[in-house]
Each structure stands twice: as structure tokens, then as C-alpha cells.
Amino acid sequence: MNAARVRLVAAAALIAALSGCGHSASKHPPDASGLPLVNGAKVITRVQRCDKGANAYCAVQMVVVGSHFRTSIDLLKSEQDHLLKLGWSLVNGDTGSERAAESPGHKLRLTYATAYGDLTGIDLGWIKRAHPIALALSHTLFNQTSAMSMMLEVGPS
Numbered sequence: 001m002n003a004a005r006v007r008l009v010a011a012a013a014l015i016a017a018l019s020g021c022g023h024s025a026s027k028h029p030p031d032a033s034g035l036p037l038v039n040g041a042k043v044i045t046r047v048q049r050c051d052k053g054a055n056a057y058c059a060v061q062m063v064v065v066g067s068h069f070r071t072s073i074d075l076l077k078s079e080q081d082h083l084l085k086l087g088w089s090l091v092n093g094d095t096g097s098e099r100a101a102e103s104p105g106h107k108l109r110l111t112y113a114t115a116y117g118d119l120t121g122i123d124l125g126w127i128k129r130a131h132p133i134a135l136a137l138s139h140t141l142f143n144q145t146s147a148m149s150m151m152l153e154v155g156p157s
Contacts (some may be wrong), residue, residue: 030154032060038082041066045136059153063136069146072114095126106155115140118149
């Protein structure tokens with residue numbers, strides 16, 4: 001094989017490998033009913049959203065509050081500890097203020113952040129959330145309620 005053909009085959013292999021990276025391209029949002037929430041936390045807003053664009057995904061976006069947590073960071077850290085105890089593995093979030101975890105077997109991916117963290121990301125155009133989610137996050141911030149944003153997607157496997 002000549003050098004040009006070798007480069008072409010190598011480039012095609014690289015593109016094929018990279019196309020499998022990133023978030024799920026599932027056509028249906030995952031079932032969020034089994035999402036493990038730390039004790040004292042509850043979902044106050046839930047929206048199912050599918051995007052068929054270049055980075056296609058289906059997800060369940062949620063706003064979770066915990067009235068007995070002193071701060072949103074306390075709620076977020078408690079949720080993270082809860083996920084770890086259940087065998088979820090920590091992975092990188094999409095932005096610096098987000099955290100993420102994958103379920104055992106990598107069937108689900110959960111991205112989560114404090115209300116302030118996600119509202120900042122929305123405002124700066126780093127992330128997109130459904131309008132009812134952004135509105136609920138805003139209300140929790142103004143009401144000084146400990147809250148976080150969650151987005152559940154089908155995992156990479």
C-alpha cells in the first residue's frame with residue numbers, strides 16, 4: 001500500500017473510533033423513576049427532551065431540592081457520595097461547574113450541578129436546558145432553596 005492510502009485508512013479508522021465517543025444518541029429518554037436520590041431530596045420539575053441535531057441525545061432534565069441541606073453544595077456532595085456508595089463511577093462533567101456519574105454497567109449517565117452552576121452555564125451559552133428547568137432553577141436560587149440540576153441520559157454502552 002502506498003503512503004497516501006495508508007494515511008487515508010488511518011484517518012478513516014480514527015474517525016470511526018471517535019464517532020463512538022461522547023454522549024448517547026438514544027432516540028428515547030431513559031426511565032428516571034429509578035434515579036437514586038439521596039434521602040431528603042425530591043424532584044420538583046422534570047422535562048423529557050430529545051435533540052436530533054449533530055450531537056443527538058434524549059434526556060430527562062430535572063430540578064432536585066433538599067430542604068434539610070444547608071446549601072446546594074451540601075446537597076450536591078451528598079448526592080455524589082450516595083451515587084458512589086451505590087457503585088456509580090465519577091466521570092467528567094461537560095463544564096467546570098458540572099459533575100457526572102455513570103451507573104454500574106455504564107447504562108446511564110447523570111450530569112448534575114448546583115442551581116447556580118447550571119444557571120451560569122445557561123447564561124454563558126455553555127449548556128442548554130429546557131425553559132421550565134431554567135425557570136425552576138432560578139426560583140430556587142431566589143428563594144434560597146438548596147437545589148441542583150440533573151440530566152439523565154442513556155450511557156455510552
